[in-house]
Amino acid sequence: MTINHDITRNVDLLEARSGGLKPRVGIILGSGLGPLAEDVADPTAVPYGDLHGFPMPGVGGHAGRLLLGNIAGTPVAMLHGRSHYYEAGRADAMKVPVRTLAALGCEALILTNAAGSLRAEVGPGSVMAINDHISLTGVSPLFGEPGDGKFVNMVDAYDPALRARLQETAKANGLTLHDGVYAWFCGPHFETPAEIRAARVLGADAVGMSTVPECILARHAGMKVAALSIVTNLAAGMDDIGLSHDQTLSVAARAAGDVRNLLLAFLKDWPA
Numbered sequence: 313m314t315i316n317h318d319i320t321r322n323v324d325l326l327e328a329r330s331g332g333l334k335p336r337v338g339i340i341l342g343s344g345l346g347p348l349a350e351d352v353a354d355p356t357a358v359p360y361g362d363l364h365g366f367p368m369p370g371v372g373g374h375a376g377r378l379l380l381g382n383i384a385g386t387p388v389a390m391l392h393g394r395s396h397y398y399e400a401g402r403a404d405a406m407k408v409p410v411r412t413l414a415a416l417g418c419e420a421l422i423l424t425n426a427a428g429s430l431r432a433e434v435g436p437g438s439v440m441a442i443n444d445h446i447s448l449t450g451v452s453p454l455f456g457e458p459g460d461g462k463f464v465n466m467v468d469a470y471d472p473a474l475r476a477r478l479q480e481t482a483k484a485n486g487l488t489l490h491d492g493v494y495a496w497f498c499g500p501h502f503e504t505p506a507e508i509r510a511a512r513v514l515g516a517d518a519v520g521m522s523t524v525p526e527c528i529l530a531r532h533a534g535m536k537v538a539a540l541s542i543v544t545n546l547a548a549g550m551d552d553i554g555l556s557h558d559q560t561l562s563v564a565a566r567a568a569g570d571v572r573n574l575l576l577a578f579l580k581d582w583p584a
């Protein structure tokens with residue numbers, strides 16, 4: 313079966329199960345951000361196993377279900393659980409899920425993740441809007457893509473107007489929202505201190521193992537992108553606390569409240 317056929321079947325199934333809900337915004341939840349799923353009112357929950365071409369996430373903190381419903385009055389499609397490049401060595405792991413969101417009608421995709429901070433003053437629990445990224449993996453989710461659409465322009469990939477609105481919304485709600493460059497390392501191992509020093513020289517403010525391939529796929533599919541990183545730790549070598557996935561999950565869960573409040577306010581004012 314072709315990818316396009318999978319996407320068409322997914323859209324038919326999701327429209328049937330949700331009674332024809334037309335989401336305007338897609339949201340992908342990162343590690344530890346599961347509580348945001350509680351904000352979807354009257355959700356229709358569809359397990360990834362019922363959808364075609366959706367990879368089952370194999371990492372703790374990532375459920376595998378798609379939620380359709382409303383957040384603060386805006387119809388959304390939320391992916392509760394993502395797959396990563398490091399799980400099967402495929403940068404296009406999220407190709408069908410992202411394209412399904414676009415085919416459902418989402419005009420924007422909000423990506424969330426847990427990240428390590430390269431700035432000592434931006435510590436665990438901080439939230440950062442991504443303003444640009446650096447891929448340190450050398451791979452693309454668009455390898456092998458037919459047609460010339462694959463030559464995606466990545467200038468302003470993180471939509472400047474959405475970023476400005478995120479900052480305004482944060483300010484209006486008394487939240488500090490940092491702004492910076494996210495560097496994508498392949499994982500699943502954490503970085504070495506030397507890699508972190510190198511990433512800092514290159515201009516990165518945060519590091520993580522996700523988000524970049526989804527941003528590329530979303531831009532290719534014509535969606536606007538906004539992305540939020542929850543800082544769960546200072547990056548390798550910056551302090552004496554050992555890095556672990558448990559720490560990522562527990563700090564992200566504690567900071568999830570801020571992201572939740574920010575997204576509720578952000579989606580409430582979603583442009584008509």
Ligand code: HPA
Nearest residue numbers: 426427428519520521547
């Ligand atoms: N590095 C990579 N990914 C991460 C980190 C980190 O320090 N923290 C949370 N996700």
